[in-house]
Amino acid sequence: MSSDEPGRSVSADHPTAGDARVSRPTHLGADGLAAVDRLVVAATATDAVAPLSEHALLHLRAETGEDAAHLLVHRGDDLVAVAHVDLAHDGEPASAELVVHPDHRRQGVGTLLLHEVEAAARSGSGDDVRVWAHGDIAAARRFAADRGYQVVRELWQMARPLTEPLPALVVPDGFRLRAFEPGADDDRWLAVNAAAFAHHPEQGAWTATDLDQRIAAPWFDPAGFLLLVDESTGQLAGFHWTKEHGGGVGEVYVVGVAPAYQGRGLAKPLTLAGLHHLRARGLSTVILYVDGDNAAAVRTYSGLGFDRSALDVQYARG
Secondary structure, X not given: OEOOXXXXXXXXXXXXXXXXXXXXXXXXXXXXXXXXXXXXXXXXXXXXXXXOOHHHHHHHOOOOOOOEEEEEEEEOOEEEEEEEEEOOEOOEOEEEEEEEOHHHOOOOHHHHHHHXXXXXXXHOOOOOEEEEEXXXXXXXXXXXXXOOEEEEEEEEEEEEEOOOOOOOOOOOOOEEEEEOOOOOOHHHHHXXXXXXXXXXXXXXXXXXXXXXXXXOOOOOOHHHEEEEEEOXXXXXXXXXXXXXXXXXXEEEEEEXXXXXXXXXXXXXXXXXXXXXXXXXXXXXXXEEEEEOXXXXXXXXXXXXXXXXXXXXEEEEEO
């Protein structure tokens, strides 16, 4: 495991953290990734929710550049806490996800890690940092409140059983559905995704690297990445990318409509196309994530039988 800076003791500033030391590696390596995986498994077992998103885990597996930072906290040889920080870019503040091993909580490690996250955010030309807490756990709320952080965004998880009837899928006249073709469709999908989510701080910023990482993932299936094409022009009008998690659970991974085609009622048939695909695959449940203040999307998904099933929250200093 290489590092931009050596591990350093910080117990003088954070006496309750004991012998904890922080490093900022550019690349974790196989041993480092295995340690992260063990920490995530332990935290998930305790909290009943995964502490890091797919985005954070993918970036922890990649070498950091000027736009991100990995922060590791060790005690002796043991990895006891991890954070991934996306540094400020394109007017968006820095954002972070962090996790402390259950056996090392309430010992100053979380405070230490948050302090280092804030320092990393400042080093990336931004003073503000927003921190995700998955599952909206009571302990995380107290931790945030005690440090002057308040909720600034809610991300809902919604779910519906696929064992219940689905509305019939009717593809609008003049359009056809087909599967994504890796390599052939990458550039135009990225362009439509960026345009459809221009005001979304995460999804709209996807690059070719982000797409390539997911295409390379074990769960990727081009048959579940559905494109809606305008037959008269050949343009990509919208898409529904589905994901299978195992255990009979599928996900509405992302649904997008190109700006030129918005307002034409395409989101509902696109969503239904993915739901029918997942049910045909034999899955029993489907989930999705949507911003809680996106009233139109929540209304659409509620009308398709989805109910809120979990909540992630993002905090920032008040």
